[in-house]
Every structure is written in C-alpha cells, then in structure tokens.
Amino acid sequence: xxxxxxIRNVSKQFGAMMVLDHLSLSxxxxxxxxxxxxxxxxxxxxxxxxxxxxxxxSGEIAxxxxxxxxxxxxxxxxxxxxxxxxxxxHMTVRDNMAFxxxxxxxxxxxxxxxxxxxxxxxxxxxxxxxxxxxxxxxQRQRVAIGRAIVKEPKAFLFDEPLSNLDAAxxxxxxxxxxxxxxxxxxxxIFVTHDQVEAMTLADRIxxxxxxxxxxxxxxxxxxxxxxxxxxxxxxxxxxxxxVDATLDRSGENATARFADxxxxxxxxxxxxxxxxxxxxxxxxxxxxIVAAGQGNADGVVDVLERLGERTLIYARLGxxxxxxxxDSGNSRVAVGDRIGLAFDGQKSHLFNETGRAWHAREA
Amino acid sequence: MSAPATSIKGRAFGDxxxxxxxxxxxxxxxxxxxxxxxxxxxxNAELMADPNSVFHAPYTLKNxxxxxxxxxxxxxxxxxxxxxxxxxxGTLILSSLAGYGFARLNFPGRDVLFVxxxxxxxxxxxxxxxxxxxxxxxxxxxxxxxxxxxxxxxAPFGVFLMTQYFKAIPKELDEAAMLDNASRLRIFWKxxxxxxxxxxxTLGIFTFLGAxxxxxxxxxxxTRKDMFTLTVGMASTQTNFAQSEGIGFLMxxxxxxxxxxxxxYLFFQKYIVTAVSGAAVR
Numbered sequence: 322x323x324x325x326x327x328i329r330n331v332s333k334q335f336g337a338m339m340v341l342d343h344l345s346l347s348x349x350x351x352x353x354x355x356x357x358x359x360x361x362x363x364x365x366x367x368x369x370x371x372x373x374x375x376x377x378x379s380g381e382i383a384x385x386x387x388x389x390x391x392x393x394x395x396x397x398x399x400x401x402x403x404x405x406x407x408x409x410x411h412m413t414v415r416d417n418m419a420f421x422x423x424x425x426x427x428x429x430x431x432x433x434x435x436x437x438x439x440x441x442x443x444x445x446x447x448x449x450x451x452x453x454x455x456x457x458x459x460q461r462q463r464v465a466i467g468r469a470i471v472k473e474p475k476a477f478l479f480d481e482p483l484s485n486l487d488a489a490x491x492x493x494x495x496x497x498x499x500x501x502x503x504x505x506x507x508x509x510i511f512v513t514h515d516q517v518e519a520m521t522l523a524d525r526i527x528x529x530x531x532x533x534x535x536x537x538x539x540x541x542x543x544x545x546x547x548x549x550x551x552x553x554x555x556x557x558x559x560x561x562x563x564v565d566a567t568l569d570r571s572g573e574n575a576t577a578r579f580a581d582x583x584x585x586x587x588x589x590x591x592x593x594x595x596x597x598x599x600x601x602x603x604x605x606x607x608x609x610i611v612a613a614g615q616g617n618a619d620g621v622v623d624v625l626e627r628l629g630e631r632t633l634i635y636a637r638l639g640x641x642x643x644x645x646x647x648d649s650g651n652s653r654v655a656v657g658d659r660i661g662l663a664f665d666g667q668k669s670h671l672f673n674e675t676g677r678a679w680h681a682r683e684a
Numbered sequence: 685m686s687a688p689a690t691s692i693k694g695r696a697f698g699d700x701x702x703x704x705x706x707x708x709x710x711x712x713x714x715x716x717x718x719x720x721x722x723x724x725x726x727x728n729a730e731l732m733a734d735p736n737s738v739f740h741a742p743y744t745l746k747n748x749x750x751x752x753x754x755x756x757x758x759x760x761x762x763x764x765x766x767x768x769x770x771x772x773x774g775t776l777i778l779s780s781l782a783g784y785g786f787a788r789l790n791f792p793g794r795d796v797l798f799v800x801x802x803x804x805x806x807x808x809x810x811x812x813x814x815x816x817x818x819x820x821x822x823x824x825x826x827x828x829x830x831x832x833x834x835x836x837x838x839a840p841f842g843v844f845l846m847t848q849y850f851k852a853i854p855k856e857l858d859e860a861a862m863l864d865n866a867s868r869l870r871i872f873w874k875x876x877x878x879x880x881x882x883x884x885x886t887l888g889i890f891t892f893l894g895a896x897x898x899x900x901x902x903x904x905x906x907t908r909k910d911m912f913t914l915t916v917g918m919a920s921t922q923t924n925f926a927q928s929e930g931i932g933f934l935m936x937x938x939x940x941x942x943x944x945x946x947x948x949y950l951f952f953q954k955y956i957v958t959a960v961s962g963a964a965v966r
Contacts, residue, residue: 372859372863373862373863374859374862374863393862394859394862394863394865395862395863395864395865395866396865399863400863401859401860401863403856403859403860404856405854405856407854407856407857407859407860408860409857409860409861409875410879411878411879420861420864420866420874421863421864421865421866424864424865424866424870425865468860472864
C-alpha cells in the first residue's frame with residue numbers, strides 16, 4: 322500500500338505562537354520525502370498533524386484524495402516511528418507488534434504471519450520474545466520499524482528516529498532504511514535536522530524554516546541551487562561561505578566585489594539582478610587553494626581540518642572575513658601560511674537582502 | 685598506597701558500627717514480637733504468679749485453643765480483611781482513574797480541582813468527624829462495611845501519587861497506542877495501567893496497612909461487636925477481659941491479629957521495601 326499525501330494551506334498555532342503558516346505540499350506515492358530544518362521550524366508539528374496527533378487549525382490534509390484531517394490517528398492508515406521509539410515496555414516485541422493489529426480485529430494467524438515476515442525483513446526473529454528493556458538502542462529501533470511494517474500502512478512517518486543512535490549505528494540504520502524503502506515501495510516521510518540524513522535518504526527534501534517551507538527539491542537541487550540563503554547555509558557541511566559584496570552589473574554576468582577589493586566574476590546573468598546589497602556565496606569545495614597571488618584573493622590559514630580524502634582550510638581574508646576552502650587530503654598547507662583562494666564563478670551564488678538566491682545559468 | 689588502605693579500614697569500621705546499630709534496632713523491633721509470642725504460649729495463672737516464667741517451660745497451646753473456641757477475633761480479622769481489602773481495592777481504582785484524568789485529560793478547571801484534592805491532605809480526620817458521623821447516621825451507614833470503607837476512599841495522597849506517576853510516563857506511549865487504533869479506555873487499561881504497577885503496589889501496601897491499623901473511625905462507626913475491626917475488637921478485649929481471661933489469652937489473640945499482616949508482608953516484601961524506600965515514586 323502506498324499513498325499520495327496532499328497538504329493544502331495548513332496552519333497551526335500553539336496559543337499566540339504561529340507554528341505553521343499556510344503551508345502546502347504534495348507528496349507523491351512511493352516517495353521518500355524528508356522534512357529538514359532547525360529545531361522549532363515546525364517540521365515535527367507538520368508530521369504530527371499528518372499522523373493526527375495534532376489538530377489542524379485551518380487547511381486540509383488528504384491521503385489518496387480523501388480528507389483525513391478530521392479522522393483519529395488510528396483511522397488514517399499510517400504508521401509512525403517515534404524518536405524515543407515509544408515501545409510498550411511491559412509487552413514483548415511480539416506483543417508490541419501485534420497490539421495495533423489486534424485493535425483492528427486482524428485474525429491471530431494473519432498477525433502471526435505478518436510479525437514473522439517483518440521479523441525476517443528486519444533480521445530480528447530471535448528478539449520476538451524479549452521485552453524492550455532487554456534490547457539495545459539499535460534493536461529497539463528495529464522493533465519500532467517492525468511495529469510500523471506489520472500494519473502495512475499507506476505511509477510511514479519517521480520522527481527523527483536515528484537521533485538516539487551512535488554514529489556508526491546511525492549510518493548503518495540509514496542504509497537499512499533506504500533499502501527498506503526500496504523493498505516496500507511505500508510513501509515515507511522522515512523528519513530530521515541532520516542534513517546528511519536528509520541528503521542520503523530523500524527523493525525530495527522539504528527545507529523548513531520559521532514556520533514555512535523554504536524549498537522543496539531533490540537533494541542535489543537543494544545543495545547546488547538553494548532557493549534561499551537559509552537553505553544554502555543550512556544544507557552542506559561545512560556551511561556555505563558568505564561574503565558581503567557589491568555587484569558590478571555592467572557585463573553580461575555580474576561581478577561580485579568584496580569590501581577588501583577582491584572581485585569574483587560570476588556566471589549569474591546581470592539582467593536578473595537589481596540594485597541593492599548582496600551576499601556572495603560559495604561552497605568550500607568550489608574554493609581551490611592556490612599559491613598566494615594566483616587566485617581571486619589571498620588569505621592566511623587559521624585552521625586546518627583533515628578529513629582524510631580532503632582537507633578543509635579556514636583562511637582569513639584581508640578584511641577579517643573567514644573563507645573555507647578545500648584542498649587534497651595530503652595538503653601541505655600549514656596554519657599561518659599565506660595562500661591564494663580561487664573561486665569557481667560557475668558555482669557561485671548571490672543572495673539579496675531578503676535571502677532570495679540567484680545561481681549561474683544551468684549548463 | 686597507604687591512603688586507600690586506611691580508607692578501606694575506615695570503611696570496614698564504619699560498616700561494623702552500622703551493622704551493630706542495625707542489629708540493635710532489629711532487637712528493639714523483634715523483641716516485643718517474641719515477647720508476645722512467648723506470653724501467648726504460657727498459662728495465664730503461671731504468668732500472673734511470675735511474668736518471667738515466659739523464659740522457661742512449660743509452654744502450652746491452651747490460649748490458642750481458647751481463642752479459636754471462644755474469642756471473636758476471627759470475626760474481627762474477617763472484618764478487617766473486608767474493610768482493608770475493600771478500601772485498598774477502591775482506593776487503587778479511584779486513584780488510578782483520577783490520576784489518569786489529572787495527568788492526561790484536558791478539561792476545564794482541572795488544575796483548580798487538583799489543588800482542591802490536594803487540600804484534602806491538609807484536612808485532619810478529626811475536623812470532619814462530627815459532620816461525617818451525622819451524615820453516616822442519616823444514611824444508616826454505621827455498623828456496615830460501606831460505613832467503614834467509604835471515608836477512606838477519599839485518598840488525596842493516592843490521587844497525587846498516581847497523577848505524578850502517570851505524568852512520568854512518556855506521552856509518546858499514548859500516541860503510539862492512538863496510532864495503533866486503541867481507544868482511550870484500552871490505552872488506559874492495556875498500556876498505561878500496567879506501567880503504574882510499582883506505584884499501585886506502593887499505594888496498595890500503604891492503604892492496606894493504614895486501613896488495617898486504623899482505630900479512630902472504626903471505633904466511632906462500628907458499635908456492634910460483630911462489626912468491630914481487629915483494632916477495635918482487641919482494644920475492647922483489653923478493657924473488659926484482660927484481667928479475667930489473662931494476659932496469655934490476650935497475646936494469643938494478638939498473634940492471630942498480626943498473622944494476616946505478616947502474610948501480606950511475606951508476599952509483598954519486595955514491594956514494601958521499595959515503597960518504604962521511596963524508590964517506586966519517581
């Protein structure tokens with residue numbers, strides 16, 4: 322089973338505080354969609370509204386063209402995996418998985434068959450007679466997913482389910498979730514503030530900020546052509562470099578000039594841009610390290626971060642602004658060195674005062 | 685390395701002192717019980733002649749035989765079991781439901797009502813005694829089990845305890861159960877209530893012991909001998925028969941009286957220790 326989910330003009334207020342402001346979104350059947358955003362942006366509230374755990378103040382939510390926002394959670398045909406897993410501590414794994422099915426009158430034999438199938442998929446038949454207290458964090462996670470699978474829901478909702486796992490287990494579980502999605506071909510909505518999870522799992526990412534959706538797109542669209550300065554800064558590690566700039570729009574493409582006189586020729590059409598203050602943005606991998614005097618700007622190395630396959634170099638420009646560039650893993654640059662920074666104009670971005678982004682023409 | 689050695693020695697000395705204190709306290713607690721048992725096994729006449737005869741033979745079961753044959757102690761034990769058991773069961777049911785309501789339901793005036801319930805903790809029984817007596821007289825509840833049980837069912841401590849316990853259970857469990865299509869009653873019964881078992885045990889034990897040992901209200905409400913609870917019955921025996929029937933007989937009755945509570949203790953020892961240490965209330 323799978324589901325198209327349609328969210329139309331949905332708003333939510335807690336007291337005087339607006340949490341979601343007239344938000345609309347279409348989720349396609351079989352899609353793995355990730356709500357990404359900082360704490361308090363409303364992503365979990367939106368998920369809970371889809372689940373029926375929060376009332377919709379205004380607007381509509383529909384699954385397969387049927388309004389469900391007036392239905393109780395159990396009648397919506399969806400399953401949710403909670404951040405804390407929310408397993409019933411006094412029940413065995415088997416009973417945890419059977420509880421929801423028993424509540425809707427599924428025959429015992431069918432329940433047993435579904436539990437066994439889910440246990441096989443998740444490789445946990447040996448855990449079925451244990452209680453949650455006897456399981457590790459990762460095993461509890463599996464049980465929580467198993468409890469969702471047995472319900473054969475129209476859609477799976479995940480509320481930051483990996484955040485309680487250690488780094489290694491998180492990576493492994495992430496891969497398993499991706500495989501599970503491929504296997505089940507069900508609609509999945511995943512909430513996280515971790516952009517790596519979002520980038521690796523999502524068919525499309527919904528980046529939320531300050532009660533609204535800033536951008537909806539595939540991971541690479543979000544990464545390469547962020548719609549706003551917030552998205553550009555939030556997605557990607559390290560965060561995108563931002564430098565205040567004035568624009569020279571006399572040529573076909575705009576040239577960004579920094580306060581210390583450095584200029585970068587972008588490939589952003591001048592005709593799109595208007596007067597005003599802009600911020601120049603570029604990702605660290607698009608800033609090459611060259612010899613001093615050979616790039617767009619010179620800087621002094623503040624910090625090195627050796628990541629193995631590449632080295633991140635934090636350099637300070639003449640006006641004190643810091644730029645992160647990327648060099649090879651065995652970079653010979655040392656702290657205190659004076660280096661040149663070469664900006665890739667094709668990969669540069671401009672943001673106006675409201676945060677709206679412009680990018681180079683698509684190749 | 686001398687410092688740790690000294691520290692271990694110091695700790696060992698401290699442990700010995702503690703052990704000695706615990707033994708002393710145990711003797712203080714157990715000695716009267718042993719004394720009661722000893723007296724119950726002695727002939728009344730012998731005890732009257734020499735109270736110290738408890739330390740040597742002959743011993744007899746005569747007092748127990750007389751208790752079984754002539755005393756009302758069994759009726760009083762039965763009454764105490766019915767009153768304490770009923771009160772405990774009722775308190776657990778009402779406190780659990782009220783605690784769930786205060787912890788999980790949103791209804792107008794909830795917080796004010798909770799404060800009013802807690803005020804009940806500050807009202808001494810004596811302050812409402814006359815009014816309660818009058819009401820129960822009008823309702824003809826005196827000398828009935830409901831007359832002995834009902835006043836104890838207003839248990840603000842129980843409501844408070846259960847409210848706090850329900851509040852400590854993560855709401856995600858309710859939500860997961862809602863997504864599992866469980867009704868509110870089923871969530872309460874199948875998901876939340878089993879998780880409050882430690883609190884239920886604590887509350888149940890305290891309520892049972894409190895009801896078993898209660899003397900004040902049964903003394904007022906139960907005026908017929910066949911409705912006496914154990915505490916009232918025992919007191920009446922001391923007043924009227926202690927001199928004539930003798931101390932040995934009295935002590936045999938006391939052993940009978942204490943037996944049920946000892947059995948409760950043996951069965952629920954683990955929970956009682958937890959309850960008294962407060963470990964169950966978090």
